[in-house]
Amino acid sequence: MAKDIKIIRSGSSGQMLTQPIGVKKATKFAEVxxxxxxxAASALSQRAVSSGLKGDAYRKEIAKAFKKA
Structure with a gap:
């Protein structure tokens, strides 16, 4: 049985839409x-997650930690 692969396209522009990968797939990709x-990165990530940050706020906090003053 073949996989049912659906390509999602925008209704207005016809361009292919992409979705962000989840934590599990990102972890597998990193291992490969x-x-x-x-x-240090794990502690920073855990601190951001425990304070309830998600999405753009999470990325902003991580980027802020790596900016040089």
Whole structure:
């Protein structure tokens, strides 16, 4: 049985739409590529999640931590 692959396109422009990958797929991708999160990055991520940040707010907090002053 073949997989049912659906391509989602915008109704107005006809361009293909993409969706962000989830945490599980991102983790699997990182493992395949040989990337590992450092302890400092894990702590930063956990601190952001525990304060309830999601989406753009989460990314902004992570980016802020890596900006040089």
């Amino acid at each position: 590529e040989g990337m590992k999160k450092s302890l």
